[in-house]
Amino acid sequence: MKFGGHSVKRIEDDRLLTGQGRYTDDVQLPDMAYGVTLRSPYGHARVASIDTAAAKAMPGVLAIYTAADVAGYGGIPCIVPLSKVQTPHPLLTDVARFVGNGIAFVVADSREAARAAAEAIEVDFDELPAITTIDEAIADGAAEIWPGGNDIFLWEKGDAAAAQAAIDGAAHVTRLRVVQNRVAPTSMEVRAAVGSWDAEGGYTLHAGSQGVAGMRDQLAKHILNVPAEQIRVITGDVGGGFGMKSFVYPEYALVLIAARDLGRPVKWTGDRSDAFQTDTHGRAMVSDAVLALDAKGMITALKVETWSDLGAYQSTFGPAIQTMAGGTIIGGVYRIPAIHNAVHGVITNTAPVDAYRGAGRPESAYIMERLIEAAARQAGLSVDEIRRRNLLRPDELPHANGLGLTFDVGNYPAVLEKAVRQSDWAGFAARKSDAVRRSQRYGRGLCYYVEIAGGGGTQEFADIRVAADGIVEAAVGTQSNGQGHETAYAQVLADQLGIDIDRVRIVQGDTERLDQGHGTGGSRSLVWGGGAIIVAADEMIERGKALAAGDLDAAEIDYAEGLFSARGTNRTISLHELAAKHPQALDGRAKYSIPAPKPAWPNGCHIAEVEVDPATGMVKVARYSLVDDFGTIMNPMLVEGQVHGGIAQGLGQALIENIVYGDGAQLLTGSFMDYGIPRADDMPRVEFDTLGTPNPNNPLGAKGCGEAGTIGAMPSIINAIIDALDGTQLEMPATPEKVWRLCRELEASRAA
Numbered sequence: 001m002k003f004g005g006h007s008v009k010r011i012e013d014d015r016l017l018t019g020q021g022r023y024t025d026d027v028q029l030p031d032m033a034y035g036v037t038l039r040s041p042y043g044h045a046r047v048a049s050i051d052t053a054a055a056k057a058m059p060g061v062l063a064i065y066t067a068a069d070v071a072g073y074g075g076i077p078c079i080v081p082l083s084k085v086q087t088p089h090p091l092l093t094d095v096a097r098f099v100g101n102g103i104a105f106v107v108a109d110s111r112e113a114a115r116a117a118a119e120a121i122e123v124d125f126d127e128l129p130a131i132t133t134i135d136e137a138i139a140d141g142a143a144e145i146w147p148g149g150n151d152i153f154l155w156e157k158g159d160a161a162a163a164q165a166a167i168d169g170a171a172h173v174t175r176l177r178v179v180q181n182r183v184a185p186t187s188m189e190v191r192a193a194v195g196s197w198d199a200e201g202g203y204t205l206h207a208g209s210q211g212v213a214g215m216r217d218q219l220a221k222h223i224l225n226v227p228a229e230q231i232r233v234i235t236g237d238v239g240g241g242f243g244m245k246s247f248v249y250p251e252y253a254l255v256l257i258a259a260r261d262l263g264r265p266v267k268w269t270g271d272r273s274d275a276f277q278t279d280t281h282g283r284a285m286v287s288d289a290v291l292a293l294d295a296k297g298m299i300t301a302l303k304v305e306t307w308s309d310l311g312a313y314q315s316t317f318g319p320a321i322q323t324m325a326g327g328t329i330i331g332g333v334y335r336i337p338a339i340h341n342a343v344h345g346v347i348t349n350t351a352p353v354d355a356y357r358g359a360g361r362p363e364s365a366y367i368m369e370r371l372i373e374a375a376a377r378q379a380g381l382s383v384d385e386i387r388r389r390n391l392l393r394p395d396e397l398p399h400a401n402g403l404g405l406t407f408d409v410g411n412y413p414a415v416l417e418k419a420v421r422q423s424d425w426a427g428f429a430a431r432k433s434d435a436v437r438r439s440q441r442y443g444r445g446l447c448y449y450v451e452i453a454g455g456g457g458t459q460e461f462a463d464i465r466v467a468a469d470g471i472v473e474a475a476v477g478t479q480s481n482g483q484g485h486e487t488a489y490a491q492v493l494a495d496q497l498g499i500d501i502d503r504v505r506i507v508q509g510d511t512e513r514l515d516q517g518h519g520t521g522g523s524r525s526l527v528w529g530g531g532a533i534i535v536a537a538d539e540m541i542e543r544g545k546a547l548a549a550g551d552l553d554a555a556e557i558d559y560a561e562g563l564f565s566a567r568g569t570n571r572t573i574s575l576h577e578l579a580a581k582h583p584q585a586l587d588g589r590a591k592y593s594i595p596a597p598k599p600a601w602p603n604g605c606h607i608a609e610v611e612v613d614p615a616t617g618m619v620k621v622a623r624y625s626l627v628d629d630f631g632t633i634m635n636p637m638l639v640e641g642q643v644h645g646g647i648a649q650g651l652g653q654a655l656i657e658n659i660v661y662g663d664g665a666q667l668l669t670g671s672f673m674d675y676g677i678p679r680a681d682d683m684p685r686v687e688f689d690t691l692g693t694p695n696p697n698n699p700l701g702a703k704g705c706g707e708a709g710t711i712g713a714m715p716s717i718i719n720a721i722i723d724a725l726d727g728t729q730l731e732m733p734a735t736p737e738k739v740w741r742l743c744r745e746l747e748a749s750r751a752a
Helices: 013-017 111-120 134-138 160-168 212-224 250-262 272-278 318-325 361-379 383-390 412-422 425-437 485-497 525-551 575-581 636-655 708-724 736-751
Strands: 033-039 045-051 061-066 102-108 122-127 151-158 172-183 192-198 202-207 231-234 266-269 282-293 299-311 338-347 441-450 459-466 472-476 504-508 557-560 563-566 572-574 588-593 603-612 619-629 686-690
Touching: 033 111, 033 250, 033 272, 045 102, 061 111, 061 250, 102 111, 102 250, 134 299, 134 338, 151 160, 160 282, 160 299, 160 338, 172 361, 172 636, 192 250, 202 212, 202 250, 212 231, 212 250, 250 266, 282 361, 299 318, 299 361, 318 338, 361 383, 361 441, 361 708, 383 412, 383 441, 412 441, 412 603, 412 619, 412 686, 425 441, 425 603, 441 708, 459 525, 459 575, 472 485, 472 525, 485 504, 485 525, 525 557, 525 563, 525 575, 525 588, 563 575, 572 575, 603 708, 619 636, 619 708, 636 686, 636 708
Parallel strands: 033 266, 202 231, 299 338, 472 504, 619 686
Antiparallel strands: 033 102, 045 122, 061 102, 151 338, 172 282, 192 202, 192 266, 282 299, 441 603, 459 472, 459 588, 557 563, 563 572, 603 619
16 A cells, blocks of 8 residues: 555644744734724624724724725625525624624724723614524514525425335334534634735735635635735644634734725734634534334435524525535435435524534434434334444445435445444443442443545645755645644655655645645545645656656656666666756646546444433443544544544533523623533543545545544434433433433333
8 A cells, every 4th residue: 555554643743832833823023903803792783873983092093993994895705605585794794693793893003902992982782683593583473684584595305205205104203303502613723813915915814724725715706806816815823623714704804904004914813702702603403303114124214304503694604514515415324215305594693603523414414323223212123233224235335315425435334343343332231230230320322424525626736846955845725723734745745756754845824825725624635635746746756757868868767766767777866856956847736636526435333332420410421432434544643633533522512512592692601611612531532443445536545534523423422321311312412410300300200
């Protein structure tokens, strides 16, 4: 195997662990000013009047912008609209539609002066009816947040009539209402932006992102209305993204507008309160799901209707998450003859909802895996056996799922069996008996997931050159948010060129160096970025052969291990020597393109065991094991780390995390005092293994791994808790109070 299997230590860690990382807030420019956003304290209110005179007169204040001042600029775009209802998201607004909506932007000589001035702005609001929940939004007579109603689209896939007919004639029908809680991404690094301007070079924006080319294009086309060439976007190190940092936010444009007006750089750094209020949230949906089985426990139909909370505005990709991204994969890799999925997009007076680690795939897997375990109990089958009967076999692939997708390769039954063995399935009974002796409840939950990965465009780019120090440098169009891309890409480049990994360098995050690329998201980076690096390396080798033919006076040139050689002779020249002799002649930009790209299908089986204390409601994930199919794995250590991180986020949603809005759409969980995230001691030891079927559609054989842990963790942990509660259904998060009440009810019913 040329690629894969080597757990190379992360190249970037020496820089990051010694304090040499450069995040957006680390950027310091001469004569820099500072911006602060004044936010609406109301969930829905019209600005009746705004008086900035006193604030403008305060020491150090340079400018104050209101909605009227930026009305000539565009707003935050929704690039996949599914509705004719318009929800334009301005940079600043005079009608606030969620708590945190920006009302004014203050720029001053210091952050403290800007904050003081923001507090001095006098705003009179006329409060409007605020809608917090999906049920409120779709109720008869509900106030309209935007003209046209709050249920703004209905997206459907599959055959509704066939699914209903199969349900009507089924031996077993399982129905569940599944609620998926709203969560906040809570990246370690909060958002920040630094804008500057000069008449010759145009705008420069420093911001944490998941891809600079897309951010530049959105700013140019939708907001600033200038040619893309007039904007440079730079992203340095990024402390977590999870989908949320894919998007343009108002402050990114506001610092550029202010920098041009003032003739000096402007920095905005959000705090955690800004993040909870305005970073895009995730999940937030309710589904009515029906699964039908025949007398042998074989699935005959799946029918799901979902109401997806989009928040107050349709975010950049928001309408696509539960529809095109997640809605087409509901049902997983089970054999389902009749399937139908319908998704309503609903507007509420809350923060916009968009992609969050998995972006629709965790939600779909959660619905299906909750259903199938409930159906197993109803049909009298074990949870492993029902999956064993219904998982697609290798000889049934490729398989069209009835929702527009075709699964190509995989061995799902083999992955299931390996996972069952690894979990010590047979030893569960003894572990449960031990827990019962200690007055604890004990349960086991399983999830078999599949996800769509490797999407996002039909091409990716890599710009390769030999630097002055002799290092082969490749710029890529994706963006690491902490995943270890520098290391994985360096492995690919070093392997393809046959040189030591310390002779290569990966560059990312600057549109001046590479202004093309679809960024990071959907576990696409290695699939597409790796492919682009392979093409770039091959093209460099071909250019080198042409140059070496002249230098070595030979008609045929071979290349291996960093050395060009004249065939049949002992005449050679190294890649480094050739580059020094012909400066820039080896450099070039490569495009990896697939006219009709096919998604990759990472899949796997996750098994969780939980111990529940009936006296307190506390849930401990006692055991967690998994077997994943990621295709060919480049760096097992990086992959395992990605899975661990994904499990932590899935566990967080399952047990702890929950964004809550109260009366008047007030955010009640706007700090870490109110919003819980998992700690190290909440995590179990993870027994990690793989059983890969290489992806036939890219040269690395990779499928993607970044979202798998989250997808597998949510349903397996909740299914385990339901098992511990004797099949009693509950919804995320399974907080101690909620679990304690259910335990009390079970004890009361048993006593009766």
